[in-house]
Amino acid sequence: MAGYPIELELRDKRALVVGLGPVGRRKVAGLVAAGARVVVVDPAADRLAAWPAEVEICAELYRSEHLQGMTLAFAAASATVNRTVVADARRAGVWVGSATDPKEGDFTVPAVWREGPLTLTVSTSGASPALAAALRDRAAKALGPAAAGLASLLAELRPEVLARLGDRAEVRRRILADWADPRWIDLWLAEGPEAVRRALGERLAYEIAGSSPPLGDGQERDGGGAEPWPAPLS
Numbered sequence: 632m633a634g635y636p637i638e639l640e641l642r643d644k645r646a647l648v649v650g651l652g653p654v655g656r657r658k659v660a661g662l663v664a665a666g667a668r669v670v671v672v673d674p675a676a677d678r679l680a681a682w683p684a685e686v687e688i689c690a691e692l693y694r695s696e697h698l699q700g701m702t703l704a705f706a707a708a709s710a711t712v713n714r715t716v717v718a719d720a721r722r723a724g725v726w727v728g729s730a731t732d733p734k735e736g737d738f739t740v741p742a743v744w745r746e747g748p749l750t751l752t753v754s755t756s757g758a759s760p761a762l763a764a765a766l767r768d769r770a771a772k773a774l775g776p777a778a779a780g781l782a783s784l785l786a787e788l789r790p791e792v793l794a795r796l797g798d799r800a801e802v803r804r805r806i807l808a809d810w811a812d813p814r815w816i817d818l819w820l821a822e823g824p825e826a827v828r829r830a831l832g833e834r835l836a837y838e839i840a841g842s843s844p845p846l847g848d849g850q851e852r853d854g855g856g857a858e859p860w861p862a863p864l865s
């Protein structure tokens with residue numbers, strides 16, 4: 632059965648990573664980037680390179696007490712140790728992921744690409760982690776910074792539409808759907824961000840004025856009420 636994809640808010644939550652080989656270090660990096668308060672347990676930890684100040688290091692063998700107060704745990708030591716961590720976490724009611732067995736824990740970690748407000752994740756549910764990473768790389772290349780740029784621009788412009796067209800749901804939906812069209816990514820690549828900003832502003836002005844050419848969606852215009860907005864989107 633497939634897992635349930637979710638984006639966790641881990642800011643200021645405590646997360647335990649057991650085992651600091653390359654796999655554990657990758658999990659720590661992801662957790663730190665998400666703002667979690669990370670505790671790592673590995674008897675060899677003090678031999679390891681510099682850690683961000685906020686990471687708490689326990690250079691000792693894992694014990695079940697390490698799970699106290701944790702929101703989440705990652706078992707990234709040997710298979711035997713990981714099985715113990717999973718069993719302890721279950722007893723303690725702490726969600727746990729095992730680096731050695733996709734079916735053993737409560738979650739698996741997908742391959743991730745982030746750019747601005749965009750997050751792309753690919754999971755193979757343990758079928759082939761290397762394939763997940765390779766597909767992530769391919770998809771990230773196809774999206775590129777233009778997609779993230781468009782997302783940032785929409786984050787900036789969208790509240791204005793919601794505020795101005797709060798009572799005109801039909802027009803609002805049409806504008807927001809049109810602004811999400813991938814052709815803006817093509818325009819961004821061809822002519823740059825300012826061209827997209829201008830074009831989105833023009834779309835909006837047309838829609839608000841009720842004078843836009845048909846969008847091919849078969850919907851009636853919600854005409855009238857032509858407000859001159861936005862003042863030049865520069």
Ligand SMILES: C[C@@]1(CC(=O)O)C2=NC(=C\c3[nH]c(c(CCC(=O)O)c3CC(=O)O)Cc3[nH]c(c(CC(=O)O)c3CCC(=O)O)/C=C3\N/C(=C\2)[C@@H](CCC(=O)O)[C@]3(C)CC(=O)O)/[C@H]1CCC(=O)O
Binds near residue numbers: 661728760762
């Ligand atoms: C995506 C990524 C995220 C991350 O870890 O951050 C991730 N593994 C990555 C890389 C990777 N892992 C492995 C290789 C070697 C090639 C290969 O085996 O394919 C490579 C490739 C490489 O290193 O380039 C070996 C491996 N991995 C697992 C096992 C155990 C098993 O399968 O039983 C073994 C065999 C160990 C052995 O040989 O003993 C298990 C898991 N690995 C997962 C996630 C979860 C499933 C995700 C999914 O299927 O989608 C899961 C179930 C648990 C978990 O860790 O959450 C990260 C991409 C990093 C990036 O590039 O950003």
Ligand SMILES: NC(=O)c1ccc[n+]([C@@H]2O[C@H](COP(=O)([O-])OP(=O)(O)OC[C@H]3O[C@@H](n4cnc5c(N)ncnc54)[C@H](O)[C@@H]3O)[C@@H](O)[C@H]2O)c1
Binds near residue numbers: 675709760
């Ligand atoms: N999920 C993945 O992406 C992935 C990828 C490769 C390997 N693996 C598996 O994940 C595990 C970790 O891989 P790795 O390459 O980082 O291994 P590694 O051997 O480099 O690191 C494991 C770490 O666990 C520590 N450790 C051992 N016993 C411990 C204990 N009782 N308490 C605390 N720490 C302890 C060791 O000191 C070591 O630093 C392995 O079991 C491996 O088979 C998973």
